[in-house]
Amino acid sequence: MKILYFAWLKEKTSLAEEDLPMPCGVSTVAGLMDYLKSRGGGFSDAFADTAMVRVAVNMEHVQVSHPLSDSDEVAFFPPVTGG
């Protein structure tokens, strides 16, 4: 799957995007967030408070219970502040 990070999530992870095979045991957005957090360093910092993180799968806003497949584009970002 393709994972994108925006705003302070990009800064904390020092990563704009990455390609990742579906991690073993991960089936939902929440599971993926736990996996990324377990990497430690900037990732544990970025996902320390998941209530502050919003998620899109294939460019649609979703809840953390949303199921994932290997072909998905998943994006993590803070609540939006445009306009």
Added chain:
Amino acid sequence: MIRIQTEDFDTGAEIKNLVSGKGSIGGVCSFIGLVRDFSGTEPNGESITSMTLEHYPGMTEKQLEKIETQARQRWDLIETLIIHRVGKLMPTEQIVLVATAAAHRDAAFESAKFIMDFLKTEAPFWKKELGSNGAKWVEAKQSDSAKIKTWENK
């Protein structure tokens, strides 16, 4: 129509172009969002020297198209236009233009507010302010999410 761009826009020219040759349009409502020179909600807040707007290319257009479609389903609109800038902007610069054109004013007024309210909570843009105390990401306002709820009850 939806446009994401770094360059400024000329509201007069955009609206003239929007209504050109369409005799059924009786009114246009436009909203222009500007970069404030202070942070937060109070004018005595920290002063801002610049603002940088980041977005999620692809998803931004998709979400704005969805908002535009919902507005057209809700009101009888002849034209809609959303222009949103990204990149580095200075205080007083224009950020966003929303214009709606309809046969009668109520549809134009109400739909412009509807589009702005949903743009604020659904479109993936993020503002980072640079001010006298350094750089910081702007936090989303609870009041913006509350405005969405009011549309659900209308």
